Amino acid sequence: MGRDVPNSPERLAAAQPLVAENLSRGSGHPAFSLTVAAGSCVALSGPSGSGKSALLRLIADLDPGTGTARIAELVRETMPANRWRRLVTYVAADSGWWTSPVSAHMADPEAARRLLAELGMSESLMKAVPDNVSSGERQRLSLVRALIQRPRFLLLDEPTSALDPESTLQVEELLMRVKQEGTGLLIVSHDPAQVARIADRHYVLSRTGLAEANP
Numbered sequence: 001m002g003r004d005v006p007n008s009p010e011r012l013a014a015a016q017p018l019v020a021e022n023l024s025r026g027s028g029h030p031a032f033s034l035t036v037a038a039g040s041c042v043a044l045s046g047p048s049g050s051g052k053s054a055l056l057r058l059i060a061d062l063d064p065g066t067g068t069a070r071i072a073e074l075v076r077e078t079m080p081a082n083r084w085r086r087l088v089t090y091v092a093a094d095s096g097w098w099t100s101p102v103s104a105h106m107a108d109p110e111a112a113r114r115l116l117a118e119l120g121m122s123e124s125l126m127k128a129v130p131d132n133v134s135s136g137e138r139q140r141l142s143l144v145r146a147l148i149q150r151p152r153f154l155l156l157d158e159p160t161s162a163l164d165p166e167s168t169l170q171v172e173e174l175l176m177r178v179k180q181e182g183t184g185l186l187i188v189s190h191d192p193a194q195v196a197r198i199a200d201r202h203y204v205l206s207r208t209g210l211a212e213a214n215p
Contacts (some may be wrong), residue, residue, distance in 0.1 A: 011153075014038070016072040018088060018153045018184055023058045023067035025051070031067060032210045034203060036153060041175070041185040043195040045213075046205035052188045053092075055154040055205070059186070060090035071152060088149035093158040095128030095142035102141055105130075111148040119144070119170050135162040140171065144179065147174075153184040160194065172198050 015038045016018040024031040032055050036042045044052050054114070057063045061081050069076040076084050097105065103126040113123045119140050130138060139162045146154060146155050159175075160168040176198060179185055189195050202213040 001032055008080050010074070014152070015182065018069065018071050018186075020055075020057070020059050020069045021067055023055060023065060023069065025058070025063070025065045030207065030209050032205070033067075035185045036186050037200075038152065038184045039179055039182045040200045041179055041187060041198050043199035043202045044186065044188045044205060045190060045192075045195065045202070048123050050205040050207055053157050055190065056090055056157055056186065059089055060085055060155055062090060069093050086149060087152045088153040088155065089149060089153070091142050091146045091157065091159060092136060092137065093161050094138070095145075097138065100129045102130055102133075103127065105141075105145050106148060108148045115144045115147055115174070118174055120167070120193045136164070136167060139163065140167070141173075143171065147178060151183065153186065154178075156185065156187045158188050158190065160189075160191075168194070 017038060018036040020035070021033045022031040030051065030086075032051070034042065044055070046052055050060070054063065057065070058065045059069050059078050061069075061084050071087060073125065073186050074087065099105070102113070104105070106126070109126065112126065116125060120139060121137065125133060125137060132142075139159065143156070143159060149157055160171050163171065172194065175185060187199070203210050204213050
C-alpha cells in the first residue's frame with residue numbers, strides 16, 4: 001500500500017472532514033449537503049428511492065451530478081477520479097468481483113488475512129472463486145478489500161445486510177476500531193439498532209431532502 005508523501009495534500013488533509021455540498025443527480029432531483037468528521041460514523045436511513053445509494057456514489061465520484069465534495073483543499077472535481085477514490089472509498093452492498101481468486105483483488109494479502117481473522121473468517125477464502133462464496137462472505141470480503149487500501153473515508157452501502165447477527169457484530173467491532181484510528185464512516189443502514197450502536201450522527205433522507213434525526 002502506498003503512503004502519503006510528507007507535506008503532500010493527502011497528508012495535510014489528514015484528520016480533516018469530508019464535506020459534501022449541494023450534491024445532486026441533476027435537474028429534478030434534490031440536493032444534499034453533509035459533513036463527516038474524521039474518526040466519526042454518520043448513518044443514513046430513509047425509504048427506498050430516497051437517494052441514499054446515489055448520494056454515496058456521488059460523493060465517491062462514481063456517478064455524474066452537480067455539487068462538490070472536498071477534504072480540506074482536496075476537491076473531488078479537480079482530482080483524478082482514482083486518486084479521490086483511494087481517499088474516499090465506496091463499498092456497495094454487493095460489490096463486483098471481476099477475476100479469480102479472491103486474493104487477486106487484495107492489494108496487501110497479508111493485511112487481508114489479518115482482517116479476515118478479525119472477522120472470524122478462514123484465510124482459505126483468499127483462494128476461493130468469488131462466485132462460489134456466499135453473499136455474506138462476499139460482503140465482508142468487499143469490506144476487507146476496501147480497508148487494506150487505507151482510505152480516509154469509507155462509504156458503506158448496507159454493509160451487513162446479508163449477515164447473521166454474530167457476523168454483523170464482528171463487522172461493527174471492526175468498523176469501530178478503524179473509526180478510532182481516524183477513518184471516517186458514512187453508512188447506509190435500515191437497522192435502527194445498528195444505527196444506535198455505531199453512529200455518532202444519524203440523517204434521514206427523503207425525496208425532498210436530508211434531515212438530522214434527533215440532532
